Amino acid sequence: MLIRVENLSHTYVSGTPLARVALHGVSLEVSSSERVGLVGRTGSGKSTLVQHIAGLLTPSEGQVLIDGIAAHERTIVARAARRRVGLAFQYPEDQIFEQTVFREVAFGPRNMRLNKAEIAERVRWALEMVGLNPAMESRSPFTLSGGEMRRAALASILAMRPEALILDEPTAGLDPHGRRELLARVRAWQVETGATLILVSHNLDELARVVERVIVLDRGQVAADGSARQVLSDSALLSAAGLDVPQSVTLLRALHEAGWDVRTDRLLPEEAVEEIVRVDAGHTTSLRALQSVEAM
Amino acid sequence: MNLLLPGMYMAADSALHRLDPRVKMGTALVLMVLAFAAHSLASYALLTTFVVIVAILSAAPPFALLRTLRTIFWLGCLMFFFHLFTTPGQALVAVGQFTITREGLLTGATQVYRLCLLVVISALLTFTTSPAQLAHGLEVLFKPLAQIGLPVREFAMVLTIALRFAPVLLEEIDKISKAQQVRGVDMYSRNPLRQMQSWVPLFVPIFVAAFRRAEDLATAMEARGFHGAQQRTRLHQLRMTRQDLFAALIALAVSLAILGLERSI
Numbered sequence: 001m002l003i004r005v006e007n008l009s010h011t012y013v014s015g016t017p018l019a020r021v022a023l024h025g026v027s028l029e030v031s032s033s034e035r036v037g038l039v040g041r042t043g044s045g046k047s048t049l050v051q052h053i054a055g056l057l058t059p060s061e062g063q064v065l066i067d068g069i070a071a072h073e074r075t076i077v078a079r080a081a082r083r084r085v086g087l088a089f090q091y092p093e094d095q096i097f098e099q100t101v102f103r104e105v106a107f108g109p110r111n112m113r114l115n116k117a118e119i120a121e122r123v124r125w126a127l128e129m130v131g132l133n134p135a136m137e138s139r140s141p142f143t144l145s146g147g148e149m150r151r152a153a154l155a156s157i158l159a160m161r162p163e164a165l166i167l168d169e170p171t172a173g174l175d176p177h178g179r180r181e182l183l184a185r186v187r188a189w190q191v192e193t194g195a196t197l198i199l200v201s202h203n204l205d206e207l208a209r210v211v212e213r214v215i216v217l218d219r220g221q222v223a224a225d226g227s228a229r230q231v232l233s234d235s236a237l238l239s240a241a242g243l244d245v246p247q248s249v250t251l252l253r254a255l256h257e258a259g260w261d262v263r264t265d266r267l268l269p270e271e272a273v274e275e276i277v278r279v280d281a282g283h284t285t286s287l288r289a290l291q292s293v294e295a296m
Numbered sequence: 297m298n299l300l301l302p303g304m305y306m307a308a309d310s311a312l313h314r315l316d317p318r319v320k321m322g323t324a325l326v327l328m329v330l331a332f333a334a335h336s337l338a339s340y341a342l343l344t345t346f347v348v349i350v351a352i353l354s355a356a357p358p359f360a361l362l363r364t365l366r367t368i369f370w371l372g373c374l375m376f377f378f379h380l381f382t383t384p385g386q387a388l389v390a391v392g393q394f395t396i397t398r399e400g401l402l403t404g405a406t407q408v409y410r411l412c413l414l415v416v417i418s419a420l421l422t423f424t425t426s427p428a429q430l431a432h433g434l435e436v437l438f439k440p441l442a443q444i445g446l447p448v449r450e451f452a453m454v455l456t457i458a459l460r461f462a463p464v465l466l467e468e469i470d471k472i473s474k475a476q477q478v479r480g481v482d483m484y485s486r487n488p489l490r491q492m493q494s495w496v497p498l499f500v501p502i503f504v505a506a507f508r509r510a511e512d513l514a515t516a517m518e519a520r521g522f523h524g525a526q527q528r529t530r531l532h533q534l535r536m537t538r539q540d541l542f543a544a545l546i547a548l549a550v551s552l553a554i555l556g557l558e559r560s561i
Contacts, residue, residue, distance in 0.1 A: 056474045087478045095475040097500035111480030156479065
């Protein structure tokens with residue numbers, strides 16, 4: 001599936017004194033099976049952009065094409081195209097309403113008018129994907145813990161088998177363990193299905209583990225679009241866009257400035273360690289360096 | 297805030313914004329009564345002129361003011377045509393068994409105009425008065441009722457909270473309805489049965505969120521020592537300034553002039 005955003009602009013409550021430009025001339029393309037991170041400070045237009053991709057907003061200018069079909073149109077063809085895009089808003093557990101977890105997850109597939117056996121099959125598969133115990137099926141979703149509710153809500157999107165999945169801050173409000181597990185499961189889902197994944201996040205350390213490509217939005221415009229390695233190690237660019245640089249990059253930059261001949265585009269802690277060990281073949285100073293890092 | 301509602305408060309620093317809410321509310325009330333009590337063209341001319349001057353002083357964008365009239369478009373149409381066809385008098389045109397009379401045309405137009413004045417006056421009040429000020433003003437104006445045992449302060453508190461959370465609730469509705477649309481709910485179906493079905497996934501989460509928010513708010517209020525609205529002091533005391541008195545006097549003069557015009561007929 002090819003998502004094409006063409007010269008997209010969006011102004012909220014336009015023509016009033018409260019008018020606010022959220023997006024201004026955004027163009028980009030996301031092709032099948034890509035894992036893309038969408039980053040930017042609060043108010044940079046991320047949420048507006050993903051709502052456009054899901055066809056929930058009407059552009060002030062430009063358009064979003066899903067395999068050539070304008071996503072926002074009120075036609076049957078456009079509706080079918082929108083169906084292929086799944087979107088989980090921030091705090092997706094807020095959308096839960098059914099009496100049981102099964103019915104909650106089955107809601108999307110039911111709206112797709114699938115038959116009973118197919119729905120049951122999809123619900124099981126989705127619950128397994130997010131790591132919820134099948135025994136929970138008959139429980140009320142409101143009795144689940146916060147993390148479990150989040151996963152049930154995510155399962156309800158996955159059960160629709162979207163060809164592209166957009167997650168808006170999926171880990172917000174979860175504990176570190178919950179965050180890691182959720183992202184690992186999302187990644188596993190993407191690898192299994194080969195779907196497109198667009199992940200909106202503030203946490204670049206987290207993002208570096210999942211995505212291959214990063215798009216930076218700043219004040220409603222695309223500030224950068226490139227490989228994760230290239231964009232996430234560009235500290236000048238990230239700072240200008242109001243974002244924190246991944247910790248590994250910060251560390252490697254500090255070492256680089258201290259005269260070490262390390263590459264600074266290693267995004268994950270284990271990659272950073274590898275790089276330090278590579279440069280300091282004798283393992284003597286690096287051990288001290290690592291100790292001092294731990295002390296930080 | 298990505299939503300705009302007719303009559304929503306617009307923060308600005310105009311002469312009307314600075315005015316004491318009690319003066320604004322009192323004037324608005326009197327003007328609305330006059331709009332319905334008046335009959336003569338001269339009264340309406342004076343009233344309209346005054347409202348236009350106030351609108352200019354309010355710094356409210358004219359189109360936003362006129363947009364509030366859209367909310368009564370159908371009601372206005374209904375009223376107009378009702379009067380047009382049912383008022384007996386000098387016939388102008390006859391369409392089948394319906395006759396349009398001169399009196400009908402006049403009464404219809406007057407009623408619609410009165411309705412428009414009503415909406416514009418209340419919009420001017422809500423455009424320039426924050427919800428907190430509105431509630432405070434109401435509390436003061438209804439204070440006499442506390443004498444007969446009505447919990448006026450509590451009502452004012454409830455009103456403040458309701459006004460404060462209206463936009464929050466609207467954003468919530470917007471978010472949930474979009475989330476359910478992604479899950480295949482057709483919010484805009486023309487089929488009434490399907491439309492009703494789409495309400496459950498919308499309203500259950502919204503009620504859940506509203507109850508949770510109410511609980512959180514109650515806890516937060518109690519944590520700050522709130523126990524009933526008795527003997528609360530306020531950060532912003534209402535104080536009548538010379539400008540407020542001046543404005544009240546002008547409003548009084550205009551009202552008396554309109555009454556005088558009505559009498560002289």
